[in-house]
Amino acid sequence: xxxxxxxxxxxxxxxxxxxxxxxxxxxxxxxxxxxxxxxxxxxxxxxxxxxxxxxxxxxxxxxxxxxxxxxxxxxxxxxxxxxxxxxxxxxxxxxxxxxxxxxxxxxxxxxxxxxxxxxxxxxxxxxxxxxxxxxxxxxxxxxxxxxxxxxxxxxxxxxxxxxxxxxxxxxxxxxxxxxxxxxxxxxxxxxxxxxxxxxxxxxxxxxxxxxxxxxxxxxxxxxxxxxxxxxxxxxxxxxxxxxxxxxxxxxxxxxxxxxxxxxxxxxxxxxxxxxxxxxxxxxxxxxxxxxxxxxxxxxxxxxxxxxxxxxxxxxxxxxxxxxxxxxxxxxxxxxxxxxxxxxxxxxxxxxxxxxxxxxxxxxxxxxxxxxxxxxxxxxxxxxxxxxxxxxxxxxxxxxxxxxxxxxxxxxxxxxxxxxxxxxxxxxxxxxxxxxxxxxxxxxxxxxxxxxxxxxxxxxxxxxxxxxxxxxxxxxxxxxxxxxxxxxxxxxxxxxxxxxxxxxxxxxxxxxxxxxxxxxxxxxxxxxxxxxxxxxxxxxxxxxxxxxxxxxxxxxxxxxxxxxxxxxxxxxxxxxx
Numbered sequence: 001x002x003x004x005x006x007x008x009x010x011x012x013x014x015x016x017x018x019x020x021x022x023x024x025x026x027x028x029x030x031x032x033x034x035x036x037x038x039x040x041x042x043x044x045x046x047x048x049x050x051x052x053x054x055x056x057x058x059x060x061x062x063x064x065x066x067x068x069x070x071x072x073x074x075x076x077x078x079x080x081x082x083x084x085x086x087x088x089x090x091x092x093x094x095x096x097x098x099x100x101x102x103x104x105x106x107x108x109x110x111x112x113x114x115x116x117x118x119x120x121x122x123x124x125x126x127x128x129x130x131x132x133x134x135x136x137x138x139x140x141x142x143x144x145x146x147x148x149x150x151x152x153x154x155x156x157x158x159x160x161x162x163x164x165x166x167x168x169x170x171x172x173x174x175x176x177x178x179x180x181x182x183x184x185x186x187x188x189x190x191x192x193x194x195x196x197x198x199x200x201x202x203x204x205x206x207x208x209x210x211x212x213x214x215x216x217x218x219x220x221x222x223x224x225x226x227x228x229x230x231x232x233x234x235x236x237x238x239x240x241x242x243x244x245x246x247x248x249x250x251x252x253x254x255x256x257x258x259x260x261x262x263x264x265x266x267x268x269x270x271x272x273x274x275x276x277x278x279x280x281x282x283x284x285x286x287x288x289x290x291x292x293x294x295x296x297x298x299x300x301x302x303x304x305x306x307x308x309x310x311x312x313x314x315x316x317x318x319x320x321x322x323x324x325x326x327x328x329x330x331x332x333x334x335x336x337x338x339x340x341x342x343x344x345x346x347x348x349x350x351x352x353x354x355x356x357x358x359x360x361x362x363x364x365x366x367x368x369x370x371x372x373x374x375x376x377x378x379x380x381x382x383x384x385x386x387x388x389x390x391x392x393x394x395x396x397x398x399x400x401x402x403x404x405x406x407x408x409x410x411x412x413x414x415x416x417x418x419x420x421x422x423x424x425x426x427x428x429x430x431x432x433x434x435x436x437x438x439x440x441x442x443x444x445x446x447x448x449x450x451x452x453x454x455x456x457x458x459x460x461x462x463x464x465x466x467x468x469x470x471x472x473x474x475x476x477x478x479x480x481x482x483x484x485x486x487x488x489x490x491x492x493x494x495x496x497x498x499x500x501x502x503x504x505x506x507x508x509x510x511x512x513x514x515x516x517x518x519x520x521x522x523x524x525x526x527x528x529x530x531x532x533x534x535x536x537x538x539x540x541x542x543x544x545x546x547x548x549x550x551x552x553x554x555x556x557x558x559x560x561x562x563x564x565x566x567x568x569x570x571x572x573x574x575x576x
Contacts, residue, residue: 003038006057010038015182016063023055036465044068044175045538047162047381050143050152053094060095060151062102066184068153069103069139071175073110073185075167076136078174083136083158085113087201089126090141091240091305092266093151096120099141101189103153108192109185118202120240120266122306124409124418127160127384128209129201131413134158142305145277146540148269161384161415165517206244212413213248213421218339219432220252226434227254231296232427235260235287237276238267239304244420254427258294260286270304278303278310278406279325288312288320298430298440302419307380308406309419311426313440321441326359326456326548329402331444332422333362335429336400336410337369346371346399351390353383353401356498356516356523357458357533357546362402364451371399377498377519378535380407384415404456404546448554452529455557456548459565461572464541472536472543475575479522479534488567490530496523530564545572 010016011024027033037056042049042064049068051060076084086107090096097120104114115133117126123140130138138156146152155163155171163171178184192198217223232249234257236242242264249257262272263286270276273283278301287299291312299312299320311323323331333352340346350371354362355378366373376382383401390396391412402408407417410425426440433443448454463471483495485506496503496514498521503512521535529550536543545568551557 003035006038007034010055013182020055020061020063039466041176044071044172047168047379047538048152048154050146050150052149053151060099060153062099063181063184065099065102065153066106066186067178067181068175069106070110070184071178072137072139072155072171073107073112074174075171076112077110078170079136081136083134084111085115085133085135087115087126087129087133087135087138088141089117089121089123089129089138091120091123092238092268093141093143093304094148094268095151096141096268099151099153100139102186103139103141104198105186105189105192106184108195108197109187111197113197113199114192115199115201117205118200122240122244122418122420123154124307124414124416124420125205125209125244127156127414127416128212129205130156130158131160131415132205132208133201140305144305145275145279145303145308147275156416159384159388159415161388162379162381164381164385209413210244210248210251212411213424214252215413216411216421216425217252217428218336218343219428222432222435223253223428226431227256229434230254230298230427230430231256231258231294233258233260233287233291233294233296233299234423235263235283235301236306237263237273237278237283237301237303238265238270239276239302239306241302241306241419241423245300245302245306245423248420248424249427252424252428258290258296260290262286276304278308281322283310284312291320297434298426300423300426302423303406306419307417309422309426310406313430313444315439315441321444323440323444324456325402325404325406326361326454327444328406328422328426329354329404329408330359330361330365331440331447332408332410332425332429333400333402334365334447335432335443336425337365337371339432340399341369347397349395350397350399351386352399353386355379355382355403356521357535358402358404359454359456359548360529360531360550361447361451361454361456364454368451372396375516377516377521378403379538380409380417381415383409387412387415404458453551453554453557454548455551455554455561456546457561457565458547459545459569460537460542461569462540462542468541471576472541475543475572476520476522476534476536478575483522483524484571487524487526487532487571488564490526490528490564492524492526494525496525498523528560530560532564532568543572545569
């Protein structure tokens with residue numbers, strides 16, 4: 001069915017509500033908009049859905065949420081499992097509570113019990129709840145850091161991680177098999193409760209989750225000794241982190257926590273920023289203003305679903321420095337693994353896990369402590385998959401895992417990145433280093449002195465719409481078929497094509513396997529310990545270029561990074 005026929009179907013079928021039809025009538029004279037909304041189904045990818053809210057098959061709306069949930073329910077019923085239970089959480093975005101309840105009622109109509117959180121909760125708490133309640137799956141309604149007009153639908157499996165093979169492809173197949181929206185099941189809340197298939201959850205899961213976070217504390221003595229001298233500014237960025245982040249800091253003893261009032265309460269419009277991303281400088285404008293007024297040591301910002309954490313730290317001269325996701329992740333990795341070694345000793349099979357686009361500084365940290373360094377594809381679900389593998393095989397002890405996109409996990413109580421535990425751990429580390437007469441910035445500089453001056457960055461080119469998707473494909477194909485021999489004066493020593501599962505030595509011509517699942521990702525090992533990775537974004541209409549260098553000093557690393565970044569963009573713009 002072409003996009004015009006789909007549009008007419010939604011306009012005329014009595015199954016679709018009047019509000020939806022009125023919205024679609026409003027674009028009757030906009031052929032481009034009709035095509036954008038109906039030329040395809042909103043793709044149910046390897047983790048779920050994410051898209052602009054609105055009527056149409058290529059938008060986020062109640063019918064799309066119900067279709068995704070029906071597909072999930074069909075898959076669960078095909079698996080013939082006993083624990084036919086699903087936990088559901090949501091964040092502060094437009095229609096998040098309504099979408100979450102829609103999913104719960106669809107599950108109930110399919111004989112599957114839904115545990116729905118009473119109000120917004122962090123993504124990592126949903127991951128924890130799946131395991132705590134012994135559910136077969138979990139659903140989280142969130143679009144993370146996307147602009148306000150987006151929402152999304154993430155699916156988790158019983159281990160608490162986002163779905164991976166074979167469940168991701170199995171669920172996708174069931175969703176794609178649904179072509180008639182009138183066949184989707186739903187029920188009322190009252191009927192679902194009578195059938196024992198709908199339950200509201202809250203405090204008990206909150207308490208259990210906070211209890212697990214406290215188990216990850218390594219140096220409570222340092223918090224007790226230094227908390228009086230530490231000032232913390234925190235912003236939940238209008239999202240789900242506000243209550244749990246403040247609760248854990250208070251219960252650990254941090255008394256000087258200042259919340260950015262303008263960003264404290266849920267706000268689906270994210271009215272203080274253009275989009276709610278803790279990677280962006282604008283997310284820190286209000287927090288830094290407050291920090292400078294009170295001389296805060298650390299400024300922390302969590303994204304709306306509280307799985308990612310942005311950080312600014314003050315040096316002894318009062319200057320605030322940005323810690324990228326690579327920097328804060330490596331700082332925490334060194335602290336957690338180092339302190340565990342001092343306090344308990346390290347297991348012989350200890351593992352530090354990072355994604356392929358994450359800093360090579362992590363490799364040096366792992367080598368220093370004599371633990372294994374494991375690489376996985378981009379996406380924290382692959383880190384969760386490794387943790388599950390350790391549990392099943394009895395081989396491998398998870399010590400720490402992180403990705404460059406501002407996400408990490410300490411402990412195995414959850415299987416997704418957790419900005420709440422990262423907030424807690426960074427504040428603990430700040431207290432620990434305070435007892436040594438050091439700031440967190442001192443600790444970061446010390447890390448560079450010990451391991452090398454690594455500098456990592458990312459560039460992205462946004463290409464919207466149907467034409468944009470084609471251009472992104474063309475860029476990847478051009479780089480795949482004709483990999484450059486050098487970039488910014490750096491020779492390409494190895495070329496990895498994860499879609500074709502091979503690594504080519506550009507000097508000897510020898511080829512080997514990547515050892516990872518197939519993915520549309522290209523990776524270039526460069527001379528002088530530099531690297532470049534290219535991949536399309538899984539959540540936005542962008543092609544991303546991750547890269548890293550190693551310098552002799554901070555200034556040298558900055559200069560090398562800037563040169564490489566400029567050359568990358570120049571190379572790509574010539575292709576457009």
